[in-house]
Amino acid sequence: MHRRSLLAASSLLAAPAFVPGLARAQGASRAGTLRVVPETLTTILDPHFTTSFTTRDFSYLVYDTLLAVNDKWEPTPQMAERWEVSPDGMEYRFTLREGLTFHDGTAVTGEDCVASLRRWGARDALGGTMLRATETLDAPDPRTLRIKLKQPFGLVLQALSKPGAMVPMIMPKRLAETPPNRPVTEPIGSGPYRFVAAEYRPGDRIVLVRHEGYRPRTEPSAWASGAKRPTFDRIELIAMPDVSSQVSALSTGEVDYLERLPADVLPILRRNRDVKVQVVSPFGYQGLMRFNHLQPPFNDVRVRRAVMMAVDQADYLPGVAGLPEYGRECRSMLGCGTPYETTAGMPLKPDMEAARRLLRESGTDLSRPVVILHPADAPGIASLGLVTQDLLTRLGFTVDLQSMDLNTFFGRRTRPEGWNLFHTTNTVPDMQTPLQNPYMDGAGAPAGFAGWPQDEGVQQARAAFAGATSEEERKRAAEEAHRHAAEAGFYMPLGQFVAASAWRAELTEVPMGPAMFLWNIRRGR
Incomplete structure (x- = not known):
């Protein structure tokens, strides 16, 4: 916000506010x-x-969830009354609490949970990894949910209790059977x-x-x-x-x-x-710049890496953090201050000359407009796009900053054509492992997340992380996944901040x- 908008806010405090529609409480006190x-x-x-x-x-x-994490990151029962794990760690049984009802008056059953988790797993990176490791997901009786694995996956409880989007919320089976590519309304x-x-x-x-x-x-x-x-x-x-x-x-x-x-x-x-x-x-957010890997010029890894080399996070942080104490530079896709923080494969400082050299080597046609999806009504995201518009212009690109509202933005970015780059923010707790971070999914189109990078090295490291039996193995796998994703230019972190x-x-x-x-x-x- 600039000084004139701050003064406008200050002047409004002198008089009572009236916002249309707020006076109507529909009969509620x-x-x-x-x-x-x-x-x-x-x-x-x-x-x-x-x-x-x-x-x-x-x-x-x-909605509600089977499990939830507390402030110590411990999975705890929520809709579940309890759970049991087989000695070999390959089967999980969850017993639902008695008396759970949906808003339409129907009882919550294990079949509702099965259908909901299948739908969630078709959309969520961590959920999809869990389902691919699952042999059986069923409901032996109305109050029981069973997950039987076909290969080791040590993060079942963490997946079912993940606090950030996409959260494994439970809905009635009839709604959960809506095709995953169509939103429930x-x-x-x-x-x-x-x-x-x-x-x-x-x-x-x-x-x-x-x-x-x-x-x-x-x-x-x-x-x-x-x-x-x-x-x-x-x-x-x-x-x-x-x-x-x-x-x-x-x-x-x-x-x-x-x-x-x-x-x-x-x-x-x-x-x-x-x-x-x-x-x-207190964990805050990470700003990020996401490339469309399916469309030129960012289908060329050299172009993605060139832009990453040119990024100076100090240019981005004032727009999202505002106060110096609210922001910090952070080049880890897994977030700074998290157990798996690493900068493996990431450019460690801005270098405009190296970026320009790499662009020349790529032979990219810089006159072809680069379309940035710009959600102008989301200040925490919009400020990032304005900085990138300037950065790409200085690198010689022709930039088309297309402004839209946030809901249009979410719809546009799901389509592979018509755009080249977008910005967003994500909560750091949702990015702290290569399985939780949706932007580190290397499955490509159509299974991966918007931007659709494809990299077998990332996928192998994510699978190793999922099957790891020790924390040391997980750290090695997380670093390997990060190295591959950074070198392939999955996205560029733009700093970490609180709000x-x-x-x-x-x-x-x-x-x-x-x-x-x-x-x-x-x-x-």
């Missing part, structure tokens, strides 16, 4: 309604279809809140109300694990792209919670006694964690 402004508002309501943060956060309210889960279709306005508002049949666990809440109590009658997720409007609405109490804010406005909010500003996820959220000071018990969790929050003490 203001005290019983939590109004939340996500960074962007998704129109994809299928947890298995996209890595969108807003889809993930919406899904955590509507009827969001029905067994989570603490249910979706209100009658009040849904795509791109503007998502309304959820308490699921009266939800049975929270009794253990203390930690991240996505433990008790998820629906403490509000109603949650409204509201689109509000303008940051000045967000600041004004929070300051005057029109809204309660802002998910992610540029650092420029934090001094204003910190001076307001009615507002609390805090970093919810602050803000909420009304009267809200208490706001959860911390790697996603925006909205359960257990109370208004007042």
